[in-house]
Amino acid sequence: MASSDSTATVHCSIVSAEQEIFSDQVEMVVATGTIGELGIFPGHTPLLTGVKPGPVRLKLVGGEEEVFFASGGFIEVQPTSITILADTALRANDIDEAAAAAAQNKAEQELADNRSDIDFGRVQADIQETAAMLRTIRKFRK
């Protein structure tokens, strides 16, 4: 699929359970898949993979970049469309850094307390998620 300025584009949508956060033509998508970082160009072969908490970078038509944060979910790639079904998704610029840092501290504290009644898996998932959030902010915030 070629657009008017002859660069190939692919339709990308990012939806979370709460809203559709992005839906437009893009030149490239970079996301964090279950087994590593993925760079997806238009015409990619069909791919189905999980998403790990981390940044999703979109190269928009015209070369601009937009960064989102996805906390997990699935990516479906078809040659002409990329769908990211995220559990929660945020624009990187909308992340509240202080709140994320506080959440991380709280989770780490919970883990350090070493009480028997905490859900170990959940706390660890929390830590991973907030860490990924903070990574996203620090790396890409302009």
Add this chain to the structure above:
Amino acid sequence: MANAKELRKQIGSIKNTQKITSAMEMVAASKMRKAQERMARGRPYSDYMRTVIGHVANASPEYRHQFMVEREVRRIGYIIITTDKGLCGGLNINLLKTTLKDIKTWIDQEVEVDLCLIGNKGAQFFNNYGGNVVAASSHISETPAMADLIGSIKVMLNAFEEGTIDKIYLTNNVFVNTMIQEPTIRQLVPLDPEDDENLKNRWDYIYEPDARQLVEGLVTRFIESQVYQAVVENVACEQAAKMIAMKSATENAGDLVDELELIMNNARQAAITQELSEIVGGAAAV
């Protein structure tokens, strides 16, 4: 000619009812706005989910998950979503009628039917009507939590995995607009392939890391999202239908009051006329 005092009492009681219905209309209208917002926010996710699942069902993978395999149908399951409270017009009855018609076509083919009921009204209905209810949950709040719904759905899914149920349908009202709510029946599992010519050729995904794990996760999420969205949508439908029903009840009460007032005035006027003519007649006699 009706007694004026009696009429006045009747008018008073109708006016009281009218006050109640108009208050309910306003409550429903404000709840509907919120419910509609919630529904609109969740819709893209469940729509995209359905598209992706449609693609997945069209793929020809080396690993076919049991959710993707069409089996010979001997027993099917319906997840029926109704409201908890009444006073919302024909909403529930329309849905149940549509569902019953569908169920009947299966029964005619000697297929057995299991029911999973979400919402009080469906439970009441099938209590009287009969039917094999395997799970029911009611008193879902207006802001439903997935955790409240998962239990009863799990019963159905387990039955599917064990092979006792061969197909699961989800039936609920779909919110078209405030005036129209459409009863819909959709197939949940086995996954319904999307009708798309581009996808008909043999192809498959690259699965990272593992097809089984991914498809399982995706299908679970798909079912959760579909049922959740159906419940949220049903809440919006309920409030819309309630608003319309209460609006027409208020209008009807107004019409009734007008009619009764006319009769009452007639009666009063007749009484006055009669009295006058009696006085005049009496005076003439003297």
